[in-house]
Amino acid sequence: NAGVTQTPKFRILKIGQSMTLQCAQDMNHNYMYWYRQDPGMGLKLIYYSVGAGITDKGEVPNGYNVSRSTTEDFPLRLELAAPSQTSVYFCASTGRVGDVTNEKLFFGSGTQLSVL
């Protein structure tokens, strides 16, 4: 199993450009999440999904969009990139919600994005 796969690993964007960060998991997990990690800050939740066709906003959703057409894929779309979106982005998934003793997130290796 590959787990959670994110592409690309690195990307530089110009202000105003758009791009999609890809995330795929092969563990048949229903729950998927997008976080961003900035230096000196904790991971912040951008969007999450509880299953195909169902998404919802997290703590910092402005400037981003998501879709979930399949169980496996959860892409994150940046429209009109801004310098404030320079960050490391992590996708995560979990298959169990409801029993906290067995809940754990599986993270991808991240996408480092710079907006210049």
Next chain:
Amino acid sequence: EDQVTQSPEALRLQEGESSSLNCSYTVSGLRGLFWYRQDPGKGPEFLFTLYSAGEEKEKERLKATLTKKESFLHITAPKPEDSATYLCAVQARGGATNKLIFGTGTLLAVQP
């Protein structure tokens, strides 16, 4: 407001020198407290879940404990391979779908 504070921000230890990392939290009813390890250039990796005061979990040289206000990650006789950033996160009771609030982490460096 739910909040997680980790201390120290950075810690440098000699190999074999035991120490503890702290995670203080304020949350409107704790459902679970999670510890993750993050290596440079990688995503966080799950270590422990604690969900009731007094609970302890162990894994190799790591032991996590929980009180009503804080959690400690004790590292006994650390080795250089324990060097990483350790993240603490909490989930509030009544919170939906495993949304976590993360602390900023403690960067641990273990020197041989």
